[in-house]
Amino acid sequence: MKSMNVTSVPAEYLRSVNEMPQGTVQEVSYKVGNYIHLSRQLVTDRGIDTSEAGRETVAGDPILKKCNVYLPAGYDPNDTTVRYNVLYLLHGVGGDQYEWLSSNGKADGRFIICNIFDNLIVNGDIDPLIVVFPNGRSAYDWTDSSFNSEGTNMLGFYYFDYELRYDLIPFIESNYKTYADISDTSHEGIIYNRTRRAIAGLSMGGMQALNLILGGYRHDSTRITGTESPWNNGLDKTVITPGMIDLFDYVGAFSNAPTSSDGKTLGASLTSCVHNLHLLYTTSGDADEVAIGSYIKSIDGLIHQSGNHLNHFYQILIKDGFHDFHVWNNGAYNFSRLIFRNCDDHVRSHVVRKIL
Template identity: 35%
Template sequence: MNDSIPDYTMQTAPAGYDKEREGIARGIIHTVEYPSRAVGNTRKAMVYTPPGYSAEQKYSVLYLLHGIGGDETEWYNHGKPQIILDNLYADQMLKPMIVVLPNGRAMLNDRAEGDHFAPDKVQAFETFESDLLHDLIPYIEANYPVRTDRMHRAIAGLSMGGGQSLNIGLNHLDRFAWIGAFSPAPNTKLPELLLPEPQKAAELLSLLWLSCGDLDNLKNVSDRTHAYLSQHSVPHLWVEENGDHDWPVWKNGLYQFSKLIF
């Protein structure tokens, strides 16, 4: 693992970190459509480009995933990532990055409606691995000036998306060097399946972030993952913060994680 990873003491994000400020440069967040061979149709994602974005510059990319009840708009509607990131750029606390907000439910009708736990919908969150690796990432790399090596690609998410981030990221360390999971859900694979070769993973990871609220009913998923990582000496940041399975924890996760990557 990257020896330069800082010692980290959990801090609550400062007051106003998620409030729109006056007089600062702003990024742009917009919706794109990309062809998905994994699903067989055209799918939507939101893309945030940072303040001062220029086609003459090369950017790192963070793929930021939603929960089981959301879609590509969930972070935008409830987490306001563009405001959090704009403020961090204004404070000179972020590396230049593009943030992609996909729809992690890879199926023909990928809207967040009906029974979110229906078997075909749960399966669609697994299918997303192929959609992300073979369809969305190539689309982003063909249409944006991004760096394409693993050191400049991160994946993170909340709840179901946190489980996806661990499942996909740790299974593809040739593609992702930075992985974050905020309150990962029970879709998270058992630790032995996530990291069958923990020492190899430890050598490849630049940052593995795991956070959860202390009142979260799903905290056992994070606890077992943290215990396995510790047992096998896999460096990671484990953050147990005050909170439940809710947006204050996830927004704080984005605020803290994004400062540390790239």
């Protein structure tokens, strides 16, 4: 792979690659046994303690959810000699498993995000990889994309970590040719597998990447918490999440939403984990009135608080950038070029601040 610097997405990378074949996208269904029920309880098939979940946990029937999966050109399910790294890309509050695809638009008749990955692979910037586009609402009404602070669909965003750990990742790694194998729970297996998974998200998905993976707060409706919302959006924090650094070595947050936890909270969670985080990539547009405040808050104090538990920390500000796919495509482009590179693990607390 080529050496790289953080840059804007080359214009030609938004276009379709000339070479054939190209990557493909398939929508697939999978069972979810960990989700928010109509009663706002956490349905789970695992021994999750109510104090950790911040709510009552109950048994219940699994639901069927859908996600989209990008498979690189040449992916052959029958070829047992080739394996792939996996990147999970999370959507925003009003989006779903199609936001990175459909809402991002097309060029030359193909989804722009797929063109970006096709070009990255064809030009040798990255190794071929699998990209998963989940629906980030772990709730019985996961297809409801409305913004309703009292809705269980909204609450589901803050409980996606259980679905990710116990349902989606096992599904992906048992049905696709991935390097990672979550069924290998040996010490060596955990260390290896986390270097083969990456996760990033835009807006609400960026919040999820920070709060659920690094270890920030869950949120619920102020009608339930009985408190005031610091953001005047009807939401307030409840309990802190256990984090998922044992599963992911690379995390990206693009224009992370207002309910993102602050840098000191996230950094403190990192220090409590036995694993170092190899890469944290954060970005926002400087003209983004939705996320610039939460972007600044979430990076402030993080590197100091995390100590030697964070190897590489990128803080990328997009000049004249708004809350849109110009910023998010830049995030996906640069983040994907930085992940799955562990040749310099001896470096500690390396910070890159840049304006594009």
